[in-house]
Amino acid sequence: MGFMKKRSNDGNPSNKRRQRSKGNNHPNQHRFGRVMAQPPKLKLNAGQYPTVSIAVPGSVVSNAQTRELQTQLAGQIARAAVVFRVDEVIVFDDGLGSTLNTLSNYKRGPRRNEGEDRISEQRQDNKKPDHLQPSTDPHAFLARILQYCECPQYLRRKFFPMHPDLQFAGLLPPLDAPHHLRRGDVASFREGVVVDKDAGEDGSYVDCGVPNTLVQIDRVLSPGLRCTVQLDPKSYATSKKGSMKGVVVSPTTPRDQDGIYWGYTTRMASSIKAIFDECPYEGGYDMKVGTSERGDVSIDNPKFRLAKKESLKKSGVDEERFNHLIIVFGGVAGIEESVDADESMPLSGEDSKKMFDVWVNIAPYQGSRTIRTEEAVFITLSRLSPYISKNGMASEAEKASPMKQKAVVKKTDDVEFSDEAVSEESSDDEES
Structure with missing residues (x-):
């Protein structure tokens, strides 16, 4: 019997892939990286x-028929805010919202008709104490979900007790923001609770999500407060002994010092006018953008720019530069209807554009009759992002030499990818 020649499989592409993946223990690892190790840093002076x-009207969640859809809608807004580095989300009352539907598509037991389901759920809700009643106010519901999404997983049990509004929090997409650290991550900054x-x-102790370790800070704070703590990365090596020291810093320090995006804050406004009256920044918002399909300027116009009204007739980058930008979105009926519904506003809906420096139509050639607010947030932030970045770099670019300008651009484009593993962040991951 002759000897059969052993067939070589070296030319088989699948075998080559298997050879390249040797030592790759994680089933989802890819040669070119599946997920960034960290989002890019934006280094400015x-x-x-x-x-x-x-600013988003709370009435937008009233259009969602069930609790599941309402939760998912809020999650989309939270995702857009983090992807485009939004610092503040305002939920305002546009005077057009209706009572929130608390029904759910998820039912236990045999299916009844809709009327019986509604009566059954109402009876169950009436038996609950007041603090466990589901929100019928769309503004409170949206604000709660936005705050929940922004909070790091290991702090959620401390700040968000059981509540019906969070019944479907498992449907929320993970934000994967830089301050949403995973177990075992080594970071210079962490969010914690006293x-x-x-x-x-000597100072209070803070739970910063470091396994089995509390961090002692440099001052005494009241228990239950959330704070931002700066740590020495070398101190993680001693955390096994249960000893770590940290310094309390401002929540803006990670951004100002290292260019790290550090989440957003959420506040509620009783009207569209209160958005501006209750601005937390000194001097108020110095760049106001209103979005409307009836905008008097199109973002597709080659001459479009973000410029203050008083500087339109002037020249010079410094005069156009802004420090605090706000973008206001309307609900189903638009900003104009919100202005008409606000009795404290001296303007009529037709004159809404007078409130803003820029009154822009963000999608002038839309193919649909309507653009939903959660869609408008993504579209607007993505289209305005280049103008916002240009504003932040304008002053530095002017003072820098041409060679230094190239270095600045290179710094922002230098992104590191990691093929360690896919994102493991989950809405259900709430380690204490």
Whole structure:
């Protein structure tokens, strides 16, 4: 019997892939990287980071028929805010919202008709204490979900007790923001909560999500407060002994010092006018953008720019530069109807554009009759993002030489990818 020649499989592409993947233990690892190790840092000079705020009417969730859809809609807005580095989200009352539907598509037991389902759920809700009643106010519901999404997983149990509004939090997409650290991550900054443990005058103890370790900060704070703590990365090596030291810093320090995006804050406004009256920044918003399909300027116009009204007739980058940008979105009926519904506003809906420096139509050639608010947020932020970045870099670019300008651009484009593993962040991952 003759000997059969052993067939070589070296030319088989699948075998080559298997050879290249040797030592790759994770089933989802890819040669070219599946997920960034960290989002890119935006390095600018101190004081040159323009803040970005968006205002969304709470009535948008009233159009969603069930709790699941309402939760998902809020999650889409949260995702857009983080992807485009929004610093503040305002949920305002446009006077057009209706009572929120608390029904769900998820039912236990045999299916009844819709009327019986509604009566059954209402009876169950009436038996619950007041603090466990589902929100019928769309503004409160949207604000709660936005705050929940922004909070790091290991702090959620501390700040968000059981509540019907969070029944479908498992449907929320993970934000994967830089301050949403995973177990075992080594970072210079962490969000934490002050715990009720007496440390005398040396400083309070903070739970920053470091496994089995509390961080002692440099000052005494009241238990239950959320704070941003700066840590020495070398101190993680000693965390096994249960000893770590940290310094309490401003929530803007990660951005100002290292260019790291550090999440958004959420606030509620009783009307569209209150958005501007209750601005937390000194001097208010110095760049106001209103979005409307009836905008008097199109973003597709080659001459479009973000410029203040008083500087339109002037020249010079410094006069056009802004520090605090706000973008206001309307609900189903638009900003004009919100202005008409606000009795404290001296303007009529037709004159809404007088409130803003830029009154822009963000999608002048839309193919649909309507653009939903959650869609408008993504579209607007993506289209305005180049103008916002240009504003933040304008002052530095002017003072820099041509060679230095190239270095600045190279710094922002230098992105590191990692093929360690896919994102493991999950809405259900709430380690304490």
